[in-house]
Amino acid sequence: MRPINEPRIRCTEFDENGNITLVNSEFRKSELIAKYGLLPRDLRKIDSAMLPHILVRPSAILLNLLHLRVLIKHNRVLVFDAYGTTNSYAQSLFMYDLEGRLRQKDLRQNGALPYEFRALEAVLLSVTTGLESEFEGVREPVVRVLRELEEDIDRDKLRYLLVYSKKLGSFEQQARLVRDALDELLEADDDLAALYLSEKASGQGRGEHDHAEVELLLESYHKIADEIVQAAENLVSNIRNTEEIVKAILDANRNSLMLLDLKFSVWTVGLAAGTFVAALYGMNLKNFIEESDFGFWGVSVWCAVFTLLTTTIGLGKLRRVQRVSMWGEHGARRSSWREIGPQALLGGGSVPPLAPRSPPPVGAAAAGVAPVGGLPGSERRAEKLRKLKELHAAQAMGVHAEVQAARKAAALHRHGHGQHASRSSTSSSAGSDPNGAGNSTPSS
Numbered sequence: 001m002r003p004i005n006e007p008r009i010r011c012t013e014f015d016e017n018g019n020i021t022l023v024n025s026e027f028r029k030s031e032l033i034a035k036y037g038l039l040p041r042d043l044r045k046i047d048s049a050m051l052p053h054i055l056v057r058p059s060a061i062l063l064n065l066l067h068l069r070v071l072i073k074h075n076r077v078l079v080f081d082a083y084g085t086t087n088s089y090a091q092s093l094f095m096y097d098l099e100g101r102l103r104q105k106d107l108r109q110n111g112a113l114p115y116e117f118r119a120l121e122a123v124l125l126s127v128t129t130g131l132e133s134e135f136e137g138v139r140e141p142v143v144r145v146l147r148e149l150e151e152d153i154d155r156d157k158l159r160y161l162l163v164y165s166k167k168l169g170s171f172e173q174q175a176r177l178v179r180d181a182l183d184e185l186l187e188a189d190d191d192l193a194a195l196y197l198s199e200k201a202s203g204q205g206r207g208e209h210d211h212a213e214v215e216l217l218l219e220s221y222h223k224i225a226d227e228i229v230q231a232a233e234n235l236v237s238n239i240r241n242t243e244e245i246v247k248a249i250l251d252a253n254r255n256s257l258m259l260l261d262l263k264f265s266v267w268t269v270g271l272a273a274g275t276f277v278a279a280l281y282g283m284n285l286k287n288f289i290e291e292s293d294f295g296f297w298g299v300s301v302w303c304a305v306f307t308l309l310t311t312t313i314g315l316g317k318l319r320r321v322q323r324v325s326m327w328g329e330h331g332a333r334r335s336s337w338r339e340i341g342p343q344a345l346l347g348g349g350s351v352p353p354l355a356p357r358s359p360p361p362v363g364a365a366a367a368g369v370a371p372v373g374g375l376p377g378s379e380r381r382a383e384k385l386r387k388l389k390e391l392h393a394a395q396a397m398g399v400h401a402e403v404q405a406a407r408k409a410a411a412l413h414r415h416g417h418g419q420h421a422s423r424s425s426t427s428s429s430a431g432s433d434p435n436g437a438g439n440s441t442p443s444s
Helices: 029-036 039-049 089-103 115-151 155-187 189-194 197-202 212-279 295-321 337-344 376-439
Strands: 010-014 020-028 055-057 059-064 068-072 078-079
Touching: 010 029, 010 089, 010 197, 020 029, 029 039, 039 055, 039 059, 039 089, 055 155, 059 115, 068 115, 078 089, 115 155, 115 197, 115 212, 155 189, 155 212, 189 212, 212 295
Parallel strands: none
Antiparallel strands: 010 020, 010 078, 055 059, 059 068, 068 078
């Protein structure tokens, strides 16, 4: 015996010719399970309003995508009413499009899709169109707020950006879930082959990997969903980058205000130091300068000098603290890795040759360039640098001496070879003269 309070589901039914046979009819879940060969857990998937699902059963296809809950058979389509949905206009468009697609006839002659694929395409088209329209509705205000934030950072604009960022995050999650549902179906070959309900109802068999037609259909809409997800991710990335830049700008402005407050505090300390001297002379005690003609001006000048001196010292300390460097406290005096490389290697290991450096300009000391001797421990480093330069100079002199010696040896070798050749030619000429003299007859 069935319980009286068994939950009911309202749905609209289309027949094989695309005509509406039932409009907003109520069915018990047990009746739907018995009539269409479903399982109780399948209807729980239909009731779920969070996660999109595409379930393939032996004689039916269940789809739960955004605002649509649809049951597709080889000759029937049931569209369930989605409780709590506010997108009634999209559902009306889907009903009209589905009715037009299901009324197509002469399928095999015109090369059209089977009945279940036409219904599936109508569902996917409605879902992707809804995603595109919703994304355009979110993208335009976000882009406008981001463009306005480039001109002026306002509190109201940041609040609007926060609201739109939440909407965009929710939309991105929905679009990603739809894409993942299509991707999961495309990865299952057995489910793709089971989508051919008309052939299965007529007793025709189909191989597990023979599903190119429906695979192309699903891949086209999967590509559309993936493009929407990528566009949403890019927009979310732009929002995150803008938020980081805004935070950096606000931090810089806050630091500027803190620096201004510190400057006022330094001036206040300087004035307090000057007025302290004046307060000492304001006591009702004898200070022995009451009758002096220059006492007032002397004390006034001293107070002013003391105020300026204290303020100058404080501002100098503040300026050194304000300077931010990656090298630490003395980082401003190191300009590059080339300058600190030899110093870091002085403790041991091989030392690369020092790069030739141009002499500093004449006005470098006046421009605030600190000399080497002014750094902490500079005498020891200067001594090591001097020894290092002497070592390199000695090596250079040794190489130069070796080159000169080699040149001299080559010159001597060439000179000795020339002398040997000249001596051999002289001896040969001397041996031939006596023979010539003995053979010749003197003339009368």
